[in-house]
Amino acid sequence: MLTTTSAPDHDLVAGLVQPLYVLAEDGTRHPDPTLDPLLRDVDEELLTGLFLDMAVIRALDDEAVALQRQGELGLWPPLRGQEAAQIGLARALPSTDFFFTSYRENGLAWCRGVSPGEMLSVWRGTTLSGWDPFAHHMATPQVIIGAQAHHAVGYAMATKAQGKDDIAVACFGDGALSQGDLNEAMVFAASFRAPVLFFCQNNQYAISEPVALQATVPIALRPTGFGIPSLRVDGNDVLAMRAVSLFAARHIRSGKGPMFIEAVTYRLGPHTTSDDPTRYRDEEELESWRRRCPIARLERHLEQLGTDVEQLRAEAKRRSLEATTALREAVTTLPEPAPESLFENVLSTEHPGLVRQREQFRAFRNSLAPEQADGQQTEGSSA
Amino acid sequence: MLTTTSAPDHDLVAGLVQPLYVLAEDGTRHPDPTLDPLLRDVDEELLTGLFLDMAVIRALDDEAVALQRQGELGLWPPLRGQEAAQIGLARALPSTDFFFTSYRENGLAWCRGVSPGEMLSVWRGTTLSGWDPFAHHMATPQVIIGAQAHHAVGYAMATKAQGKDDIAVACFGDGALSQGDLNEAMVFAASFRAPVLFFCQNNQYAISEPVALQATVPIALRPTGFGIPSLRVDGNDVLAMRAVSLFAARHIRSGKGPMFIEAVTYRLGPHTTSDDPTRYRDEEELESWRRRCPIARLERHLEQLGTDVEQLRAEAKRRSLEATTALREAVTTLPEPAPESLFENVLSTEHPGLVRQREQFRAFRNSLAPEQADGQQTEGSSA
Amino acid sequence: MTTTPNPAVTTAQATTQTTTMTMAAALNAALRDALEADPDVLLIGEDIGTLGGVFRITDGLKDRFGADRVIDSPLAESGIIGTSVGMAYRGMRPVCEIQFDGFVYPAFDQIVAQVARLHYRTGGTVQMPLTIRIPFGGGIGAVEHHSESPEAYFAHTPGLRVVTVADPQDAYSTMRAAIECSDPVMVFEPKRRYWSKGEVDTTVTADLSSARVLRTGTDATLVAYGPLVVTALEAAVAAEDDGISLEVIDLRSLSPLDRQTVAASVRRTGRLVVTHEAPGNVSLSSEVIASAVEDCFDHLEAAPERVTGFDTPYPPAAVEDHYLPGIDRILDAVDRTLGRRNSREAA
Amino acid sequence: MTTTPNPAVTTAQATTQTTTMTMAAALNAALRDALEADPDVLLIGEDIGTLGGVFRITDGLKDRFGADRVIDSPLAESGIIGTSVGMAYRGMRPVCEIQFDGFVYPAFDQIVAQVARLHYRTGGTVQMPLTIRIPFGGGIGAVEHHSESPEAYFAHTPGLRVVTVADPQDAYSTMRAAIECSDPVMVFEPKRRYWSKGEVDTTVTADLSSARVLRTGTDATLVAYGPLVVTALEAAVAAEDDGISLEVIDLRSLSPLDRQTVAASVRRTGRLVVTHEAPGNVSLSSEVIASAVEDCFDHLEAAPERVTGFDTPYPPAAVEDHYLPGIDRILDAVDRTLGRRNSREAA
Numbered sequence A, B: 001m002l003t004t005t006s007a008p009d010h011d012l013v014a015g016l017v018q019p020l021y022v023l024a025e026d027g028t029r030h031p032d033p034t035l036d037p038l039l040r041d042v043d044e045e046l047l048t049g050l051f052l053d054m055a056v057i058r059a060l061d062d063e064a065v066a067l068q069r070q071g072e073l074g075l076w077p078p079l080r081g082q083e084a085a086q087i088g089l090a091r092a093l094p095s096t097d098f099f100f101t102s103y104r105e106n107g108l109a110w111c112r113g114v115s116p117g118e119m120l121s122v123w124r125g126t127t128l129s130g131w132d133p134f135a136h137h138m139a140t141p142q143v144i145i146g147a148q149a150h151h152a153v154g155y156a157m158a159t160k161a162q163g164k165d166d167i168a169v170a171c172f173g174d175g176a177l178s179q180g181d182l183n184e185a186m187v188f189a190a191s192f193r194a195p196v197l198f199f200c201q202n203n204q205y206a207i208s209e210p211v212a213l214q215a216t217v218p219i220a221l222r223p224t225g226f227g228i229p230s231l232r233v234d235g236n237d238v239l240a241m242r243a244v245s246l247f248a249a250r251h252i253r254s255g256k257g258p259m260f261i262e263a264v265t266y267r268l269g270p271h272t273t274s275d276d277p278t279r280y281r282d283e284e285e286l287e288s289w290r291r292r293c294p295i296a297r298l299e300r301h302l303e304q305l306g307t308d309v310e311q312l313r314a315e316a317k318r319r320s321l322e323a324t325t326a327l328r329e330a331v332t333t334l335p336e337p338a339p340e341s342l343f344e345n346v347l348s349t350e351h352p353g354l355v356r357q358r359e360q361f362r363a364f365r366n367s368l369a370p371e372q373a374d375g376q377q378t379e380g381s382s383a
Numbered sequence C, D: 001m002t003t004t005p006n007p008a009v010t011t012a013q014a015t016t017q018t019t020t021m022t023m024a025a026a027l028n029a030a031l032r033d034a035l036e037a038d039p040d041v042l043l044i045g046e047d048i049g050t051l052g053g054v055f056r057i058t059d060g061l062k063d064r065f066g067a068d069r070v071i072d073s074p075l076a077e078s079g080i081i082g083t084s085v086g087m088a089y090r091g092m093r094p095v096c097e098i099q100f101d102g103f104v105y106p107a108f109d110q111i112v113a114q115v116a117r118l119h120y121r122t123g124g125t126v127q128m129p130l131t132i133r134i135p136f137g138g139g140i141g142a143v144e145h146h147s148e149s150p151e152a153y154f155a156h157t158p159g160l161r162v163v164t165v166a167d168p169q170d171a172y173s174t175m176r177a178a179i180e181c182s183d184p185v186m187v188f189e190p191k192r193r194y195w196s197k198g199e200v201d202t203t204v205t206a207d208l209s210s211a212r213v214l215r216t217g218t219d220a221t222l223v224a225y226g227p228l229v230v231t232a233l234e235a236a237v238a239a240e241d242d243g244i245s246l247e248v249i250d251l252r253s254l255s256p257l258d259r260q261t262v263a264a265s266v267r268r269t270g271r272l273v274v275t276h277e278a279p280g281n282v283s284l285s286s287e288v289i290a291s292a293v294e295d296c297f298d299h300l301e302a303a304p305e306r307v308t309g310f311d312t313p314y315p316p317a318a319v320e321d322h323y324l325p326g327i328d329r330i331l332d333a334v335d336r337t338l339g340r341r342n343s344r345e346a347a
Ligand SMILES: Cc1ncc(C[n+]2csc(CCOP(=O)(O)OP(=O)(O)O)c2C)c(N)n1
Pocket: A104, A143, A144, A145, A172, A173, A174, A175, A176, A177, A203, A205, A206, A207, A267, A271, C001, C046, C075, C077, C099, C103, C106
């Protein structure tokens, strides 16, 4: 095979063989010359904060799954297993950096103060989108795989043009790496040195498809071919996640252009509540990842530091109960949209066709017997 | 910056800083340990054959430009400057390997026995497509940038499924590297280890846009991020082009999956005959590349080997004249399509709507005064 | 996102006898029989292999025919179609699955600028016998992009056949015919009817371009396709109670259109109502009405009516039943064409 | 591929007076004035900066406003639109150029599933004030993919405004209005009319949703848009010689449609002919006819007629004049609606 001796003259960064980590699986602190300087501010308060965040979003996630099973939600995409990846990122960035995510990033939404109702409405089917993106500096979930990456890059180009130093973050899964949009977005980001962070949660699966189908080499290698420096990190190590996020954000904010993080993690639950993962993966694999639980790892670390873990667990339980109670309350009190609302906000300016259609709709509903108009029109059976 | 010491465990190949070459600009033979074994069969006959190919396609290309200037063609995309890249590739592969190209690969078409009329009809506007792809193992020009890369990968997947050992070649320009399709095609090729060669003629421009806009690092680096080994080669060195093509084809045919070649070359002419390149590049740059003429380089090499270059030039002139005469004859004798032909081959099965439309069209034309029906209907002026 | 697969769907057994099965099972059987019948047929799509498809339409087929013929593709729709184009160049007959209607747009260029045109572009030299399967339509309470009806985009595109299926027998026979057809065929499968059951005779063949009159009637012609065929038939039953006799046509082929069947009916009834889930603007109903007006202007006794999705994006699940044409909206439109008291007069 | 730029187009001078200029110059002036007026406006597209666009519509603007506001983008249409979506989130008003009609398909998902829906998706929170400029239509002797009329795809898509321009004044005023509009607007520019000249007053404003009656007449209503507006007017002149009085309507807005203007005219003339270059199946003409039938069934004295591109891909340049609606085909259709001797009877 052909090789050359000299390296390319740009910043190529890849922790390819062994993802970066600072917490070993047994909770012991592993020194890392690059990440250690970024961890100097880590104290017990910070660590317990991260622990509580992870515990609460796991509880919220479990509660949402339960709500779906009880028929209160149409669907839910569980994040179980990916808590460290999301919390580590969210807690490293100022709340004004803008997230463009897909649908599984409810941990990020939680950190950004999205309320339970705002988080659930789209999964209950009462809205297409749960919250005000500008209020939380976070776009609402993107369902079209990869589409949001362009949005993040464009947003970042605009912040740069405006001379501001906030950055954009494109969050996506391993499956998204196959979409044209995701790859194009890296071209644009590199060409315009856009202040954007590409954040890939490689949870090993795109529905049933293993990551090997989307990438035959580590995902973190992909961006390097676009001239985008890249980091591969243990996504179940919340401290490492936080450190690489700080590292990348600093790099990006300093004007050096985009950066890419591959967080190697695992989706412990089904793809969504509609999915049956037993069809495509075995218990053994699942068990090996259960043992790598990000919350348990941090707990072991805290234990080693002498934290009163019992008390912390109790606090986590208290906060989780509070959050899940709020979630459960929110879901049942979510306002049902008015039928006529379906005509609203198609355009922000007047559309005579829609005005006419709404009038006709109103007339039609008025013509129905009250109980029909109130509920639904007669529907075709689905045999 | 973070780096790791260990290399990834896959075949990564990139001649990134200095493209591979075996002929120096002054025509002297430069030894290259990897390519030399592939050049053992090179003798005077082979070299003069390559020379004549390049000379003839340049003449054909110039003649097509002239024909366009004279109004015989609607448009022509000149390949001047890229002769070595195309001839080196075409002469390295058996004629049963299948090319999927864009529009500038007339050198490949020439080598595949495409006739002058077949080559010109699409540019004269008498057909949408000039030749039978199966007769020449070459798809007709693809105008949508990057779209053909998927076709090449699919074709290659099929040859593999059929247990055959012919390969597919996706040919495209530097601009195509930005399209989603091109990148997706690399994902598919890598995942299915498709026997496909990605062949990029980096001619430095996509219309007016310099390659730096599409790729901030050498193009040959891109495929490595997809797990596809890659070669960067001096595209104006026909011997090196042939050698790397042999190398890549052997790699691919042996079942090792896709490979990528970046041929670093330059488009000496305009993007198309409609383009005004003085708007985006200067004479100095152009002149520096004129000095790197692939044909002159091989001529110098032959001279050094003691070939009778005068005689070779004369032979080139004779063959060029023959070819350009045929081209000139072909263009004026190209059959004009019958008006009704526009209804043909929309589907291969019957379409009642089109049958009706053709009947109506026929009736309409019959109703016109003879001179109108013969020529065109009255057209709206374009003011 | 996936919808809950129905555990009742199992891979159908090879048989030529008439069997009762769901539409999902009928499609599965059609794919299986096509793979069996022709070694050049292959399936490609996201999650269609190991998982058997999010709707289980391809359930069991990878085990039976192998991963080379039932291909789990990378997550890229343009790649699914574009790769299939290349396979077709090499003589294969790919059957592509787009997981949900709303995910077809990334493949739009490959479909409209490549698949639809290669035969024309090459003067008939290259054939593109692709089948592109798309579960479509709403009514399943799904999140955004999972309930769409994008058929008008493709019906407007020359060079494609666009067909819909409405019941298990139709699904089986049409799928077989689509795969055998030498042209590209887009098959829109009404996902909310996947679990509807019916008799299927696997020896019955379908032709791809004709509509079918499912119920004869005298007062008005009601044209539907895909998921609304069942609704239209139910509306016809309800209309009967009101003394209105509706003729129900399942359009089946959206491109080319079977104008003759529609026109013949309208000439008899003098009235036309067209219904579909997609937004009405520049849609199949626009075309069916424009064609009917061209074909039988003098026979029309009232303005044709359309009952369609509104000109809005597909709304949240909580209000989708207001968006989707149902029996009452259809009957209201029927009343209008008949000059009977209807909502717009009542208002 | 590019078409020969006309050297006559130069960057127009800032002025509010009426000046004679080409449509290309009028568009250039509109972009310049919009960039001048609002710092949030920016242009993005392939070859629009240094080259000034393959049609020179953006000529001189990069020099004047800098590479940050007149952005040469990488060669990726989905990226052009998707990036602009992100910029719009951040308050910018991107004006995107798609180099030719046939290259819009790779951006289809970003346009129909993102740009068109973000306002609706977010309950009105996010605005998408993108302008998407597309030179469209045939008649310039170009190679494949350079002569298309893809407007029906977008007119069918809820959440977009789709407009066309027909002359320099209209081009100037509509482009300014499109850029000022807070909704996404697709502006289809008839490339074969780029070099047509007319008076332009840069103080004249346009509204985006109304059609305009360009010529009043009594015998039939002829509806056209974009490149065929000129043809329609010429047909009306020719018809006059035959004693036929045509009312010519430039539709301008393809979505939403100005049904009122069309209906008012048809109520007066009783007859309707619709023409466009795009294939007729499931097209704007289907919709205009279906709408007119709904709006004024009782006033129609004959079946409406359409004169459109055929249901084939755009053919080779050598036969495009047979494909494109011209004066004779339009007059033939007019004859049919008037019950006068026409080609189909003659045959
Ligand atoms: C364009 C598109 N194609 C297909 C889908 C269906 N789909 C939804 S999620 C998903 C898998 C995504 O995998 P990944 O990117 O790894 O994210 P994860 O679900 O693992 O978080 C697929 C195929 C989609 N939403 N959009």
